Structure formats: C-alpha cells, structure tokens
Amino acid sequence: xxxxxxxxxxxxxxxxxxxxxxxxxxxxxxxxxxxxxxxxxxxxxxxxxxxxxxxxxxxxxxxxxxxxxxxxxxxxxxxxxxxxxxxxxxxxxxxxxxxxxxxxxxxxxxxxxxxxxxxxxxxxxxxxxxxxxxxxxxxxxxxx
Numbered sequence: 001x002x003x004x005x006x007x008x009x010x011x012x013x014x015x016x017x018x019x020x021x022x023x024x025x026x027x028x029x030x031x032x033x034x035x036x037x038x039x040x041x042x043x044x045x046x047x048x049x050x051x052x053x054x055x056x057x058x059x060x061x062x063x064x065x066x067x068x069x070x071x072x073x074x075x076x077x078x079x080x081x082x083x084x085x086x087x088x089x090x091x092x093x094x095x096x097x098x099x100x101x102x103x104x105x106x107x108x109x110x111x112x113x114x115x116x117x118x119x120x121x122x123x124x125x126x127x128x129x130x131x132x133x134x135x136x137x138x139x140x141x142x143x144x
Contacts, residue, residue: 001053003115008088009047012107024061024112027091033104035095041075044091044110052083057118060091060111071097074111081113089113 005014008030015025030047034040052058058081066072075094091111095102104110134141 001115004051006049006051007047008045008049012047015046015048015113018109024114026063026109027060027089027111027113029091029104029106029108029110032106033093035072035093035102035104037095037097037099037101040095040101042093042104044093044104046089046091046110049086049088050081051086052081052115054083055117055120056083056115057081058089059114059116060089061114063109063112066110070100070102071095072102072110078114079111083118 007014012028012030015027017024018026027046027048030045033042033044035042050058060074060077060079060081062073062077072093072095075092079092081089093104093110
C-alpha cells in the first residue's frame with residue numbers, strides 16, 4: 001500500500017522502517033526538546049503530515065528502547081490518527097524517570113507509527129447482551 005507523506009521540513013529524511021519486517025515506521029523529532037524528570041511532558045512535532053486512505057488508521061506507539069533505557073514513553077498510547085486528519089503528526093512524550101531529564105535532539109527517533117485497517121462498525125441498540133464466560137468481571141479479575 002502507498003502512503004502519501006508531506007514533509008513540512010525537507011531537511012529531515014522521510015521516516016522509514018528500521019529493519020525489514022518491522023511493523024512500525026520510526027517517527028523523527030523536528031525540534032530539540034528537554035523532557036523533565038518525574039513526569040515531565042513535551043509535545044514533539046515530527047515535521048510530517050500523511051494522507052491515510054479511508055478504512056485505515058495510524059497508531060503512534062512508544063519505542064521500547066527509550067522506555068527501557070530512559071523511561072521515555074508516549075503519554076496517550078496509542079495516539080490515534082484518523083484517516084481524515086491532515087495536520088502535522090506530533091508525539092506527546094512523558095519522562096517516567098524519577099531523577100534524570102531527557103534531551104531530544106532534532107532527527108532523533110522518538111516513536112513509531114503503525115498503520116492498520118479499521119473495520120467500520122454499525123452500532124446496534126439492544127436491550128441485553130449475550131452471556132460470556134467472563135461477564136462483567138473487570139480489572140484484576142483474572143488474578144495477578
């Protein structure tokens with residue numbers, strides 16, 4: 001499938017997959033930023049807009065290496081990009097490290113974009129739902 005991409009910053013390379021077979025396209029930081037320790041947050045522009053076809057959505061996900069090594073993750077994971085959105089993709093990062101700030105430099109890989117097909121649902125207003133084994137058991141219901 002082709003994905004149209006508009007670079008708002010032609011000096012940055014087009015985002016790409018790091019390795020063959022990867023599901024996520026690495027998103028790059030358009031600007032430098034400093035994410036403060038202990039819950040500091042930054043909205044980082046990526047310098048791109050995309051045109052997802054109808055029936056698809058983009059999901060912005062954290063990079064596992066940043067999370068493991070530095071405590072940097074995406075705050076609203078996954079960040080949802082609808083097919084009609086044409087604005088710049090921005091990534092909301094949070095620093096979970098209790099004491100170390102994290103410096104982001106222009107061009108750093110900060111998140112991943114995964115594009116998936118989305119089935120359009122028809123919502124049916126019903127008076128009851130069918131029974132399931134789990135029922136209404138929620139948080140923690142399957143044990144530790």
